[in-house]
Amino acid sequence: MIKRIGILTGGGDCPGLNPAIRGAVYRALDYNYEVYGIEEGWGGLIKGDINLLSLSEVREIVDRGGTILGTSRLNPYKIEQGVEKVLESIEKFKLDALVAIGGEDTLGVANKLYKEKKIKLVGAPKTMDNDLSGTDYTFGFNSSVTKAMEAMQSLQDTGRSHRRIMVLEVMGRHAGWVALFTGLASGTDWTLIPEEKIDLEKMCQHLKEVYRKNKHASIVISEGVILPGVDTGKEELDQFGHMILRKRGVGNLLADLIKEKTGIETRHAVIGHIQRGGSPTLFDRILGLRCGVTAVDLIAQGKFGYMAALKGNKVIGIPLEEAVSKLKTVDKKWWELAQVFFK
Numbered sequence: 001m002i003k004r005i006g007i008l009t010g011g012g013d014c015p016g017l018n019p020a021i022r023g024a025v026y027r028a029l030d031y032n033y034e035v036y037g038i039e040e041g042w043g044g045l046i047k048g049d050i051n052l053l054s055l056s057e058v059r060e061i062v063d064r065g066g067t068i069l070g071t072s073r074l075n076p077y078k079i080e081q082g083v084e085k086v087l088e089s090i091e092k093f094k095l096d097a098l099v100a101i102g103g104e105d106t107l108g109v110a111n112k113l114y115k116e117k118k119i120k121l122v123g124a125p126k127t128m129d130n131d132l133s134g135t136d137y138t139f140g141f142n143s144s145v146t147k148a149m150e151a152m153q154s155l156q157d158t159g160r161s162h163r164r165i166m167v168l169e170v171m172g173r174h175a176g177w178v179a180l181f182t183g184l185a186s187g188t189d190w191t192l193i194p195e196e197k198i199d200l201e202k203m204c205q206h207l208k209e210v211y212r213k214n215k216h217a218s219i220v221i222s223e224g225v226i227l228p229g230v231d232t233g234k235e236e237l238d239q240f241g242h243m244i245l246r247k248r249g250v251g252n253l254l255a256d257l258i259k260e261k262t263g264i265e266t267r268h269a270v271i272g273h274i275q276r277g278g279s280p281t282l283f284d285r286i287l288g289l290r291c292g293v294t295a296v297d298l299i300a301q302g303k304f305g306y307m308a309a310l311k312g313n314k315v316i317g318i319p320l321e322e323a324v325s326k327l328k329t330v331d332k333k334w335w336e337l338a339q340v341f342f343k
């Protein structure tokens, strides 16, 4: 019988995490579950940093960015005795089940712990990258793209005034969803995403043409893009084996290339972590709340190894395996849509 559950948020933070925590804590009350907040993702279970989470602590967090629990990119499988320490904390704090809120890394660990150690856990899908399979959207994405869209519009204003080409670099790591949606929603003249082959000559020709007609142009680039013929050096890896892309400055490199190839004054900006902060949008608040509630329902139903997922208008449970087995990258249909606007 479930009496006590633990909640953690892992990986990069994003708007929507607090609504998800709130949803889970409120729903837990309906089942008379006691809720414990695990600090800083899997790190809290390794260090035993776990505290009772009351309704009053989550009452006013629906509009707050970040996560009140804190987060980390700690991977228990990469730390000596990491998994053993996780199991010890679960035992020590008498946690009958866990809600892991995260993206492919956090939920990948959750899936492994469920399969290998039979830990009773469920997941909820967050990531500003929107690259988690099995769910139509992850919470965090809508808020982040909204911020990037606004940043692009600001760049376009100044680019228009100064007769420049403006480049915006956005996050998204291996998936181009953030760049794609930013480009579509702000009306950029070109978009570069990691999934698609890059033809710099064609792009610069096009930008020149757009500039000739409009006296300005804009382009959004995803941080994970590899520019042909440009050496970005050796990247550092995190505990999940992902490149730490912050140091590459692909937006800067692209702006230099455009300037060189077109002869047009070009400026760039990197929105970076600004994109991950701030109040969640309406969409992310509702999705976060619904996923938090559904995650606890999954526990009550004994559906361990499952994750709350958005499918159409419904939030349902799907196997974690389905969510983490393959990264959801931009498909051809979406790319075709983006290209409609490269005119």
Ligand code: F6P
Binding pocket: 011, 012, 073, 127, 128, 129, 171, 172, 173, 223, 245, 246, 276
């Ligand atoms: O995973 C989300 C994400 O925001 C990526 O888009 C980005 O590459 C990465 O996190 C940045 O991570 P950090 O906050 O560790 O610099």
